[in-house]
Amino acid sequence: MGRSRGVAVVVAGLVLVVGGCGEGGTDEKAAEASAEPKPTRSPSSSPSSELVEWVGDMCESTVALQNLRKESAADLKEIRDSDDETGMLAQAHALSYLTSTPADVEAVAGDLEALGPSGVPAADRLRDALRKKVRSVANELGAQSPAVGLEYAESTVADVDKRVQSLTPPEPDLPALTKKVPRLAAAYEQAEQCAPGWKPDGSSGEGDSSAPDRPLPKAADGKNYAACSDGACEVLVTSTADITAKGTKVHVIVADDSITVGGRRDAVRRRGR
Template structure:
C-alpha cells in the first residue's frame, strides 16, 4: 500500500506542477499588458478602391432601375387590363406600353454592359448572370410589335409584363455577397446608389418646356370644317372627325394623341408629329399639352 500512496503523490505533484506553471504564465502575460490566452486581434478590413465603390454603385443603380421597371409595368398592365375590351384608350395605352418597355430594358442592358470587372469573382459571376437574363428579355421583346395591341391590348401587354417580371437579381444577390466579403461590404456601404430608398436623379428630357397656353385653332371645335380635308381644330378629349370622306377617331391623352381610322391606329407624342391616312390626307399635331391638342388636317 505504501507503494500505491507514493504513486498517487507523484501524480498529484505533476498535476499541481502543470497547473502552477500555467497559472504563472497567465499572470505573467497579464502583468506585462499582453492579451490573455484565446484573445484574437481583429483583422483590419482593407479600404475598398474608388473603382470598386463605383462598380458596386453601378450594379445597385441597375438593380433599382429593374425594380422600378417591374413596378411600372405592373401598374400599366393593371390599367390596360381594367379597360373595356376593344376600348380605344386601352389599345392606345397598350401600344404606348409595348413601344416604351423595350427601350427601358435596353437602357438597363447598356448600363450593365458598361460595368467592367469588379475584381471580386463572386460579384463578377452575379453581373454575368444578370447580363444574360436582361439580354435574353431584350431579345424576346424585339420580336413583339406594338401593333399586337390593336387586336389584343390586354393579352399583348400581359405577355410583355411576364418577361419584365422575370428581371429579378440572380441569387445570391449583391447584398448577400456583400455580407460575406468584407471589402465588397465596405464598398456596398459607401455606394450611395445602394442606400435604402435611393432614387435616381431626374433626367432632363428633350421635350421643349411649355410655352404657355395652346395656340388658338382656326376652326376651334367646328369639326365639320374638316369635310373638305383642310382644317385646324382643337380636340380636348375625344372627337370623331370626317375629313375628305375619311372618318378619324381622335383621342388626346397627357402624353400622346391617338388616331384611329378603319383598322389603322397611330399614336403621336408631342408637337410636330404627322399621321397619314391613305395616299393623301394627313393630320399634323400643331401643339399638344395636358389641356388638349391643336390638329391640322391637310391634302396635297
Template structure:
C-alpha cells in the same frame, strides 16, 4: 581495422541524421504555434472604384425593380381602363413601344459596369446580363403596331418577360455578408442605401471620393414620362427617349452628353447646356458627372 573504422563512420552519420530530424520537428512545431498566435490580417478597405461599381450594380437592380412595378401597373391599366377605347389603345401602344427601350437601358448600364475585381460580384453581373439579354432578345420582336383586340395580349406577354427579371441568387446584399470589401463598398455607395445617403456611422476618409451625388431626377428612369414633352430623367449610359413626338438617342460619357435625332447631332460638354430640336422640343442638362446625367425635356 579498416572495416571497423568504416562502421564507425556510418554510425556517426546516423546519429547526425537523427539529430537533424529531431531539430526540424521542433522548428516546425514552433512555427505552427507562431501561426496560431498571429493576429488575423485586417480586411482591405473598399476602393473608390469598387464603391462606384457596387453603386452601379445597385442602380441597375433598383431600375429593374421599378420597371417590374411600373410594368405591372401599366398592364392593370390596359386591362381595366378608365379611359375610352381609343385612349386605352394609345396606352397599350405606348407600353409596347417604351418597355423594350427601358429594358435595353438596363442592359446597357450592366455592360458599362465592367469587372469589379471580386469574382463573386462579377458572377452576379454576368448572371444579370444573361437574364436581361434573353429578355431583350425576346422584346426585339415585339411590335406596337397591333390592333386594340391584340394589344392586351401582347402587353401581357411583355409583362411576363419583365416580371421574369428577378435578382439572381446570391444577390448583392447576400454577397456582402461573405466579403468585407463588398460590405464596406455597399455601405459607402449612396445608390445602395435608403434615400441615397451613406450608412449611419460612415465618415469620410482620405480614400473617399470627393464628388457629390447627382440630384434626384423627378421621373427617375421612367422615360415614358417624356411622351408629352415634359420630364426630368436620369441617363447613366444610353437611352432612346421620345418626347413630344421627337425621338432622341441620348449617350452620356464622362465629359459630354450627346443627343442624336434623325437629322441632328448635338454634343454638350462641361457642367450643363441646352439642346434645341426645332420648335418641338428642348433638352437641358441639369447635372452631369461620371455617373450619368440628369436631363430635363420641355416644350419650347
C-alpha cells in the same frame, strides 16, 4: 518541530510557485497578446474607390429593374381596368407601353454590359448572370412590334409584362454576397445608390416636368387615319383628329401634357428611368 515546519512551508511554497508558473505562463502569454496592437480591419476588407463605384452601379441597375417591374405592373392594370367604351384609349396606352418598355430594358442591359469586372469573383458571377438575363429579355422585347390590333393590345402588354417581371436579380443577390465578402459589404455601405430609398437623379416621380421628354416614336401609318378602319393602326396625332375604327368614330385632341379621346381627358404618362 520548528525546522520541519519551515521545510513544510518551503515545500508548500515550491508547490504553489511551480503551480503558479504553469498557470501564470498562460496568463503572461495572454497578457502579452492583449498588449500587442490589433488591426481594426484586415487590408483585404477595405474597399477601393473602384469597387465602391462598381457596387453603386450594380445597385443602380437593380433599382432600375425594380422600378421597371413596378411601372409595368401598374400600366397593365390601368389598361385592363380602362372603362373606355371605344377601346382607343386603352390601345393608345398599350402602344405607348410597347414602345417605351423595350427601350427601358435595353438601357439597363447596356449599363450592365458597360460594367467591367469588380475583382470579386462572386460579384462578377452575379453581374454576368444578371447581364445575360436582361440581355435575353431586351432582345425578345426588341422584336416586339408596338403596332397591334385592339383585340390584341391587352394580351400583348400582358406578355411583355410577364417578361419584365422575370427581371429579378439571380441568387445569391448583392446583399446576400455582402454577408460573405467583408470588403464587398464595406463598398455596399459606402455606395449611395445602395442606400434604402435611393432614386436616380431627375426622377422625382411621375409627371415631373423637369424630366427630359423622349422623342415621339415613329408612327408606322403616319397621319393616314384611314388605316385605323380595321382597328389596327399606328398614327401620329399632334393636335386634333377624327378617327374611325371598326365603325366607331372618336375625336382625339392632343394639347400640352394631356390627350382627350372621345370626350375623356387623361393625363399623358411620362415614363423614364
